[in-house]
Amino acid sequence: MFVVTSEEMRRLDRLTIEDIGIPAMVLMENAGRAIAQEVLRVAAVRGGGDGGLVSAESDGRSQGVEHSSNAVDSAHRRECWLVLAGKGNNGGDGFAAARHLMEAGLAVDVALAVPAAELEGVAAAQAAIAARFGVPCLDASASGVPLRWERYSGIVDALLGTGAAGPPREPYAALIRAANASGLPIVAADIPSGMDADTGAVHAACIRAISTVALAFLKRGLVQHPGAEYAGQVTVAPIGIPTSLARGENVPVRYVNAQTAAAALGIDPHRSRAADTHKGTYGHVLVAAGSASMIGAGLLSAGAALRGGSGLVSWALPASLSPLAVNRPPELMLAPLAESPLPSHHLTPDQAAAATSPPRSRFTAAADSPDSRSSAVPAGWAAVPPQALAGLAASRSAMLIGPGLGRWACDTAWLRRVWEETRCPLVVDADALNMAAEATDFSAWKAPEGRPTILTPHPGEMSRLLGIPTAQIQQDRIGTAIRYAKEHGVVLVLKGACTVTALPDGRVYINGTGNPGMATGGAGDVLAGLIVSLLGQGLPAGEAAALGVYLHGAAGDRAAQLRPGGPASLLAGDIIAQL
Ligand SMILES: NC(=O)C1=CN([C@@H]2O[C@H](COP(=O)(O)OP(=O)(O)OC[C@H]3O[C@@H](n4cnc5c(N)ncnc54)[C@H](OP(=O)(O)O)[C@@H]3O)[C@@H](O)[C@H]2O)[C@H](O)CC1
Ligand SMILES: [K+]
Numbered sequence: 001m002f003v004v005t006s007e008e009m010r011r012l013d014r015l016t017i018e019d020i021g022i023p024a025m026v027l028m029e030n031a032g033r034a035i036a037q038e039v040l041r042v043a044a045v046r047g048g049g050d051g052g053l054v055s056a057e058s059d060g061r062s063q064g065v066e067h068s069s070n071a072v073d074s075a076h077r078r079e080c081w082l083v084l085a086g087k088g089n090n091g092g093d094g095f096a097a098a099r100h101l102m103e104a105g106l107a108v109d110v111a112l113a114v115p116a117a118e119l120e121g122v123a124a125a126q127a128a129i130a131a132r133f134g135v136p137c138l139d140a141s142a143s144g145v146p147l148r149w150e151r152y153s154g155i156v157d158a159l160l161g162t163g164a165a166g167p168p169r170e171p172y173a174a175l176i177r178a179a180n181a182s183g184l185p186i187v188a189a190d191i192p193s194g195m196d197a198d199t200g201a202v203h204a205a206c207i208r209a210i211s212t213v214a215l216a217f218l219k220r221g222l223v224q225h226p227g228a229e230y231a232g233q234v235t236v237a238p239i240g241i242p243t244s245l246a247r248g249e250n251v252p253v254r255y256v257n258a259q260t261a262a263a264a265l266g267i268d269p270h271r272s273r274a275a276d277t278h279k280g281t282y283g284h285v286l287v288a289a290g291s292a293s294m295i296g297a298g299l300l301s302a303g304a305a306l307r308g309g310s311g312l313v314s315w316a317l318p319a320s321l322s323p324l325a326v327n328r329p330p331e332l333m334l335a336p337l338a339e340s341p342l343p344s345h346h347l348t349p350d351q352a353a354a355a356t357s358p359p360r361s362r363f364t365a366a367a368d369s370p371d372s373r374s375s376a377v378p379a380g381w382a383a384v385p386p387q388a389l390a391g392l393a394a395s396r397s398a399m400l401i402g403p404g405l406g407r408w409a410c411d412t413a414w415l416r417r418v419w420e421e422t423r424c425p426l427v428v429d430a431d432a433l434n435m436a437a438e439a440t441d442f443s444a445w446k447a448p449e450g451r452p453t454i455l456t457p458h459p460g461e462m463s464r465l466l467g468i469p470t471a472q473i474q475q476d477r478i479g480t481a482i483r484y485a486k487e488h489g490v491v492l493v494l495k496g497a498c499t500v501t502a503l504p505d506g507r508v509y510i511n512g513t514g515n516p517g518m519a520t521g522g523a524g525d526v527l528a529g530l531i532v533s534l535l536g537q538g539l540p541a542g543e544a545a546a547l548g549v550y551l552h553g554a555a556g557d558r559a560a561q562l563r564p565g566g567p568a569s570l571l572a573g574d575i576i577a578q579l
Contacts, residue, residue, distance in 0.1 A: 001236065001260040002246040003218040003253040003510055006162040006197045011249060012216070016241045024122045027239050028089065031215045032096020032126070034237030035189050038213045039101055039156060042185055043079045046153070080107035082152045082184075084140070084175050085127075086159040086193070087114040092123030093189045093215070094158025095130040102135055111140040111147055113159055113172050140171060149182040157186050157207045159193035162219065166203075168194050173205035180208050188212040191219055192230045199476045200227025208232075216241040218255055223498050223510045224477055253478065256550045257512030264509065265543050269550065271309055279311035283397035283536030286335065286424075287529060288316040288389055290404045291380055295324045297404025297430070300522045300572050301529030302332050305400070307579035308533025308548070314396070316389060318380045335392060339383035382408035390421035398425040398536035402432030403525040411435045419445050425452040425535045429528040433457050437464035443488060452541035456493040456528050482508060491541045493531070493549060495524065501546040509546035513553025517560045517567025518575065526575050527552045555579045 004012065016022050083098045085091035091112070098108045110130065112119075116137065119127050131137060140147065157179065159172050168176055176194050179186055186209045191197050194206030200221035212231040214222055216239050221227040228234075254264040261269040285305050290298025298315055305313045306329060317325060319336035328334070393399040399422060401415075408414075415435040419426075426447075428436065433455060436442050442465075447453055455465075462480070463470040473480050477494055481502035485492040494500040499511040531548035535541060555578035560567040563574065 001218060001255040001257075001264060002243065002251045003220055003223055003255050003508075004246065004251055005220055008246075008249070008251055009162050009197075009217065009219065012241050012245050012251075015245055015249070020242070020245075022240045024089075025125060027216075027241065028092050028096055028122050028126055030239035031093040031189070031213075031237065032098075033100050034215070034239065035093060035097035035156060035158070035187065035213050036100035036104065038187050038211055038235065038237075039081060039097070039106070039154065040104055042154060042187055042211060043081075043106070046185065047079065078107075079153045080109075080151060081154050081156060082147070082149075083108060083110045083156040084159050084179060084193075085110050085112050086161075086172065087118055087123070088161060088163045089121075089123050090158050090161030090163070090189055090193075091119070092121075092126040092158075093161070094156055095123070095126040095135070097156055097158065097189065098135045099126075099130045099133050102133060109136050109138055109152075111138045111175070113140055113175060115139065115141050140175060142171065147178065149178065149184065152182070152184055154185045154187065155179050155182070156189060157193050157209060158189040159207075161190040161193075161215075162197045164193070164197070168203060168205050176205040176207055185210045188231065190215045191221060192227070195221050195227045195230055197221045199479070200224030201475055202226050202230055206230055211235065213237050215239050217246060217251075220253065220478055223255060223512070225474075225497050228498060252482075252506045253508040253510060255510050255512055256546055258554065260512075261547070261550055265547055265550075267539065267543055267547065269547060271537075282309055282311035283533075283538065284312040284314065284395075285310050285532050285536035286314050286316050286393050286396040286399040287532065288399060288401040288405070289525065289528075290315075290317060290321070290324075291406035292321060292324065294404030294406065295321070296522060297525045298325070299328060300525040300576065301400060301403045301429075301532075303329060303573075303576050304526040304529030304579065305533040305536075306331050307576050308530040308537075308551075310533040310536055313533070316392060318384050320379055337384045337388055337392070339379060340385055341383070380408075381405055382411070382414075386414045386417035387421055390418050390423075393422045393424050393426075396424050396536070397538070398427065398532050400427040400429065400528050400532035402427075402429035403528055405431040407431060407434065412438045416445055419447060421448075423448045423451060425454075425541060427454045427456065427528055427532040427535060429456045430461070430524065433461045434464060437461070437467075447489075452491070452535065453489075454491040454493060454531060454535065454541050454545050455488075456495065456524070456531065456545075458495040458524060462494055478502075478508060478510070482506065491545045493527075493545050495527070499549045499553070501542065501549055503542035505542075507542060509542070509549070511546070511549045511553055513550055514556050515553075515560050515567045515570075517563075517570035518553070518556040520570055520572060522572025523552075523556070523575060526572050530579065551579065 083094045085094035188209035192207035194203045197219045209232045211233040214236045287302040302315045314333045314335040316335040459470045481494040481500040485502035492502045501509040534544035558578040559574040
């Protein structure tokens with residue numbers, strides 16, 4: 001399923017009308033019908049399944065202003081909807097929806113935010129048709145028009161769509177505030193008015209819908225927070241614009257959920273297996289994770305890699321920490337790495353000198369293991385030569401580095417050698433990302449030619465990588481991820497609600513699975529383990545990352561449903577159990 005910007009939508013709209021020859025009126029007619037159908041669905045749910053239809057005797061007309069007849073009052077006691085219409089084509093959709101609702105037997109009023117004379121083109125044509133059908137149209141262009149909100153059963157928001165720019169002006173803003181305050185269910189046409197269609201940012205006045213009918217394609221703002229929350233339940237209505245057009249125009253962003261995963265990713269999300277295969281078919285991955293105080297991170301990521309379907313999983317760990325891995329699953333192999341008594345044998349002389357002084361730190365990160373930065377005698381990861389780890393990875397199908405690794409003096413230089421010498425596909429997560437973030441020259445680090453590399457930061461780690469505040473990243477997650485992936489030639493998985501997976505070639509997958517219960521320690525380790533498993537099974541890096549994110553969210557959703565305590569009681573281990 002494609003996800004478009006306003007600009008892309010306008011282009012597809014124009015191509016459909018001008019090149020394919022479907023008139024704009026037809027598109028708007030289809031839009032209006034789809035919106036009306038959603039209203040009928042909402043009314044049916046609220047009204048206990050009768051579709052919210054008024055009696056056959058009713059003429060379905062209403063007038064939600066000060067005057068009304070007894071007959072109309074009785075209709076109001078059933079379903080009576082108010083359509084808020086703006087000046088543009090979003091408003092035109094509203095007029096078409098109002099007519100279809102009246103045809104279905106509901107009582108309907110349209111409140112128009114501009115004087116009717118200001119309507120143009122197809123919107124004006126739809127308004128004229130609605131008027132001939134007898135749809136009452138109230139002039140709400142002056143602030144303070146006394147709309148009697150209590151008379152209505154629900155509201156259609158057709159004020160602003162993809163043509164909106166900046167915060168809603170008056171009287172739009174007042175209508176939005178009053179609609180929200182009414183407590184009535186709101187069905188939004190295309191996007192909630194007041195939401196930025198491209199980023200999902202919301203203005204002070206923004207419709208809070210229970211559902212949104214996205215016309216033709218999802219808009220980016222509908223799959224980014226906070227817009228996704230304001231939109232409520234989103235359905236995509238085909239209105240005549242062919243999907244192939246989006247493909248032909250190389251729309252880069254796709255939405256991945258249970259319905260769309262196979263088509264969006266171009267692979268079987270169930271990972272069906274051919275009968276004549278063996279464990280060698282499914283890769284041998286290396287997981288470099290865990291330290292004395294965070295041994296669980298290693299267990300979780302390696303455990304997820306096993307459930308992800310890898311033929312073999314080896315857990316690389318400093319040899320002195322091996323006893324801590326005694327409770328690992330029996331299927332998990334251990335790859336103990338010898339620790340060197342020489343602290344800086346792997347470093348250049350400059351780096352070795354720096355090892356005795358504290359590292360530059362813009363942002364703090366955990367340093368609570370025996371291999372911590374302050375320890376005089378190196379042990380744990382600090383004493384493992386990076387080239388030994390890279391050498392071990394050479395015979396593996398993919399490596400994950402980072403979960404629970406801890407921090408130590410000169411760890412950034414340590415990671416740089418791992419980064420530059422690891423030839424197999426690489427997943428970089430957690431502490432390894434924080435090490436990279438402290439490099440002043442990270443973009444100059446040279447990965448072996450053609451190595452697929454996946455970075456999996458949460459917004460805090462992304463903030464450290466970019467040196468900008470987390471809030472700025474959250475304001476445009478898709479744009480941030482696209483830019484980073486292109487600039488650094490990596491697959492970037494920006495975690496969070498609606499996780500964004502951006503590929504260096506510009507393609508993007510937005511994830512539609514998962515729940516807030518997954519915001520729990522260790523869930524990221526599970527994701528990283530799952531992604532490296534899929535990468536090691538030979539999937540292209542972008543698809544491995546996006547499928548991992550999708551499967552991780554789907555497992556989290558199943559786990560949350562099974563927990564008697566619901567999502568809040570979810571543990572990372574519960575996610576592995578559902579993989
Ligand atoms: N997807 C499709 O192919 C179809 C989409 N349809 C619907 O059309 C809208 C987009 O329609 P458009 O006319 O481009 O835009 P809007 O309806 O959003 O309205 C834009 C006008 O509103 C005014 N405006 C802009 N920003 C603001 C604001 N912040 N506050 C108040 N008013 C604003 C502006 O007019 P001005 O002259 O006042 O500046 C704009 O002209 C799309 O979302 C779908 O719902 C069609 O159904 C056809 C197919
Ligand atoms: K709208």
